[in-house]
Amino acid sequence: MRLILESFSQFDDMRWEQPANYNLINYCSEDLSSEEKLLTHWLCYITDRQTDFRRIWEVGGYVISHLVRAYVRENEQDVHSLLRHYYIRSNGKLALQCCSEGDNARLKRYGITVGEVRFTSRYMPEDILLMYRTLRILDICSGRSLSRFIGEAIDEHDDQSLSIRRVAVALNALTYGASGTVSAKQFDARIRGVDSEVHTFPSLDPQQQLFERKRLWCSLRDYLKSPEFNPLLVEGLRRAGFARADEWQRTAPSLKKALRALELPGDVWNNSRVFRQGLFSPYLRNERKSWDMPRTIRAICELLPPSEDPRFYPEQLDVTFDFVPRMCERDMCSVCLFGAGVEQLCHRNSRKLCSVSLVHCGYSHRCDPRHCTLKDDAVRGFCHSSTTATSLAS
Numbered sequence: 299m300r301l302i303l304e305s306f307s308q309f310d311d312m313r314w315e316q317p318a319n320y321n322l323i324n325y326c327s328e329d330l331s332s333e334e335k336l337l338t339h340w341l342c343y344i345t346d347r348q349t350d351f352r353r354i355w356e357v358g359g360y361v362i363s364h365l366v367r368a369y370v371r372e373n374e375q376d377v378h379s380l381l382r383h384y385y386i387r388s389n390g391k392l393a394l395q396c397c398s399e400g401d402n403a404r405l406k407r408y409g410i411t412v413g414e415v416r417f418t419s420r421y422m423p424e425d426i427l428l429m430y431r432t433l434r435i436l437d438i439c440s441g442r443s444l445s446r447f448i449g450e451a452i453d454e455h456d457d458q459s460l461s462i463r464r465v466a467v468a469l470n471a472l473t474y475g476a477s478g479t480v481s482a483k484q485f486d487a488r489i490r491g492v493d494s495e496v497h498t499f500p501s502l503d504p505q506q507q508l509f510e511r512k513r514l515w516c517s518l519r520d521y522l523k524s525p526e527f528n529p530l531l532v533e534g535l536r537r538a539g540f541a542r543a544d545e546w547q548r549t550a551p552s553l554k555k556a557l558r559a560l561e562l563p564g565d566v567w568n569n570s571r572v573f574r575q576g577l578f579s580p581y582l583r584n585e586r587k588s589w590d591m592p593r594t595i596r597a598i599c600e601l602l603p604p605s606e607d608p609r610f611y612p613e614q615l616d617v618t619f620d621f622v623p624r625m626c627e628r629d630m631c632s633v634c635l636f637g638a639g640v641e642q643l644c645h646r647n648s649r650k651l652c653s654v655s656l657v658h659c660g661y662s663h664r665c666d667p668r669h670c671t672l673k674d675d676a677v678r679g680f681c682h683s684s685t686t687a688t689s690l691a692s
Contacts, residue, residue: 299581299598301677303610305635308672309621310614312655312663314548317526319661321351323359324404326396330363332530333537334370337436337444338363339520339527343513344428344473345419356404358417362429364396369433373442377433378489385426386416392426392482393418424480427488432473434496445534447472448521451502454542458556462522463504466559470514471500509592512563519560519613523548558599560613562592567622568615576626576683577636591615620659631684633657638686639678646673 313319323338330338341362345354365384372380386395395416398405405415419425433442440447451468452461476495480488508514521531528548535543545552562568568591578594579585586594595612602610624630631637635654643653646667654672655661667673 299578300602302577302581302636302680303598303615305672305677306617306621307610307614308670309617309655309659309661312652312661313617313620313659314523314525315661315663317524319663320524321355322526323363324356324402326360326364326367326399330367331370332533333443333445334363334366336521336527336530336534337370338366340444340469340473340517341366341429341432343517344432345417345421345425346513346516348420353408353417354419357408357410357415358394358419360402360405361394361396361415361417364399364415365394365429370442373437377430377437378493381426381430381433387482390482391418392423392485394422394426423482423485424478427480427485427492428473430489431476431492431496434492435472435499438496439499443534443538445531446538448531449535449538449540449543452540456504458545458552459559460504462518462556462559463506464502466508466511466514466518466561467502467504467506469518470506470508470511471502474511474514475500509561509590509596510564511561512565515561515563515613516616519563519616522546522553522557522560557613558611560611562595562612562615564590564592565619568592568595568618570618570622570626572626572683573618573622576681580682617659620661624660625658626683629685630657631681631686634681634684635672635675636677636681637679637684639675640672641675644673644675 323335323342325335325338338359342354342359345358361384365381368380368383369377384394384396385392393416395414398410398412398415402410405411436442436444436447440450447468448465451465453464456464476492520527522528525548528546532543532547535546544550547553567573574591582594582598589597592612595615599610599612625634633640633643635658640654643657645653646665648665648667650665652663652665652670655663
């Protein structure tokens with residue numbers, strides 16, 4: 299099991315080396331502040347449910363960043379009045395909309411060239427309500443600053459892993475604490491309900507379990523690990539007067555150790571039956587089949603011997619978002635490192651990109667044989683779901 303987990307840990311390291319390996323937001327303008335970019339990212343993730351993630355970042359990101367820019371810069375306008383300029387009712391449904399501000403190559407991919415840019419998500423009435431809740435609480439509690447809100451949740455007397463849990467609980471209460479199905483007809487009444495409750499913010503219990511919060515953990519993970527968003531958070535903490543902001547830089551040794559507190563964002567890929575039965579179930583005693591992978595991988599990590607430099611922590615298994623569709627769903631066992639192994643792929647040439655990471659996850663990574671364990675083929679044949687490992691290995 300340790301070798302399987304460390305293989306995914308190495309893929310995760312490759313993932314966060316450069317922005318090209320994950321999705322970037324299509325901002326409405328190039329002059330957004332770090333605070334505006336950070337809040338745009340948080341609001342975009344609210345819509346990340348059963349909606350094409352590319353459309354979220356490219357179309358949704360444009361509209362939502364337009365809204366956030368107005369929210370931050372026109373801070374004397376009340377939140378409800380501001381939001382009303384950005385949502386419309388059409389055929390009994392709600393959508394977010396803003397005006398186009400010039401030529402945008404990423405919008406052209408969706409046939410949007412001039413006029414209004416409109417974005418809808420699978421759960422749009424509820425998603426807009428959650429955005430409104432978020433913006434109202436930030437307006438009341440932290441001067442419309444997400445980074446200041448995060449900084450206020452950090453207890454400087456705690457170790458960073460406990461502070462990460464406190465931040466997670468605060469962010470969950472900020473947005474997802476009052477979620478639920480909302481119809482377009484109910485929307486106005488639910489808005490008034492938000493107005494009556496946002497003045498009482500709950501106390502933070504870092505021991506609260508937050509396993510079923512995929513969007514929460516994806517966002518917080520980005521703020522702590524992404525080379526794009528982590529500098530925005532650190533800058534925001536500094537501007538808010540947070541004395542120990544540098545300890546939250548993604549390269550800080552203390553933060554790297556504290557990342558063990560992050561939970562795995564559960565999704566259809568890491569909960570895939572083929573994936574789980576191939577690489578986890580055969581190696582677990584007394585497996586609780588009713589548990590999803592986030593709970594399972596947390597329990598596994600709690601059983602691992604403590605280490606000053608933990609090689610794997612639960613959130614790293616989120617690379618399955620890229621791994622499972624490319625490998626397990628396409629039966630690519632003949633070239634999978636857990637199936638037939640990487641002998642046909644691994645070239646060990648530092649002048650080229652790593653073909654193993656490209657094939658398995660689509661990650662662009664410069665080959666570095668000196669610090670790579672994937673080249674050792676140590677997990678070859680480990681997957682019990684593999685259809686070809688046995689015949690090719692013999």
